[in-house]
Amino acid sequence: xxxxxxxxxxxIGPKDGKAGFLGSIGxxxxxxxxxxxxxxxxxxxxxxxxxxxxxxxRHLREDEYSFVLEGRIGAxxxxxxxxxxxGDLVFKPRNxxxxxxxxxxxxARLLEIISPAGFExxxxxxxxxxxxxxADPGDVAxxxxxxxxEMDPDSVPGLVERFGVxxxxxxxx
Numbered sequence: 708x709x710x711x712x713x714x715x716x717x718x719i720g721p722k723d724g725k726a727g728f729l730g731s732i733g734x735x736x737x738x739x740x741x742x743x744x745x746x747x748x749x750x751x752x753x754x755x756x757x758x759x760x761x762x763x764x765r766h767l768r769e770d771e772y773s774f775v776l777e778g779r780i781g782a783x784x785x786x787x788x789x790x791x792x793x794g795d796l797v798f799k800p801r802n803x804x805x806x807x808x809x810x811x812x813x814x815a816r817l818l819e820i821i822s823p824a825g826f827e828x829x830x831x832x833x834x835x836x837x838x839x840x841x842a843d844p845g846d847v848a849x850x851x852x853x854x855x856x857e858m859d860p861d862s863v864p865g866l867v868e869r870f871g872v873x874x875x876x877x878x879x880x
Contacts, residue, residue: 714742724751729830730838731876732760732809736831740824748827750819754778754809758876761839763806763862767855769826771799771819773807778815781870782807806862808872814879829854840875 719737726735738749752773754760763783773780773796780791784805791797799805809815821827832850836842842850844860851858863874 725831727831727834728838728878729833730840730842731758731874733879734830734834736827737818739827743824745824747820747822748824750821750827750830751776752817752819753879754780754815754817755873755877755879756812756814757809757872759806759808759863759866759870759872759874761806762858762860762874763804763866764851764856764858765804766799766801766826767857768801768823770801770822771826772822773797773799774818774820776816776818778809778813779811780807780815780817781810783866783870804859806866808866808870809876810870826854826856829856838875 724736726733733753735751735753737751738747740748752760773782775791775793775795777793780797782789782791782797782799782805784799785803789797790810797807829850833839833842836846836850839847866872867874
């Protein structure tokens with residue numbers, strides 16, 4: 708793919724874009740790498756009540772910015788626990804161990820800006836594998852290696868207990 712590939716202006720409606728389930732939270736693909744010359748991608752993550760998004764993990768090649776649309780999101784960024792509500796932006800820089808979750812009893816939604824683009828393809832491949840709960844652990848490990856993502860699956864029980872969350876979560880309908 709050319710790094711200069713972009714698409715023209717358009718409106719992406721609230722039901723536009725392919726949607727899937729990652730095994731704990733949802734994903735709706737809004738802008739992928741080629742749409743933005745590989746500079747960024749944008750996905751929406753709908754999250755069921757008390758859903759943990761993922762085990763502790765860190766990205767080696769991209770930064771993530773989570774803009775909360777509705778609900779209350781918790782995030783563990785290194786050793787710091789933060790909470791964010793509608794209109795707040797959570798910055799998760801590359802090389803920092805982190806995770807996030809729906810910290811409320813109602814569904815939550817956030818926009819995830821990924822820069823540079825590319826990691827949205829990890830989400831697409833994970834959806835195709837049936838989500839983290841259905842995928843073979845070896846396939847998930849290979850996927851993480853391909854996208855330079857380090858993941859600590861052993862962190863899940865402690866996160867579930869510490870923050871009162873569920874993993875995997877239930878799809879948001």
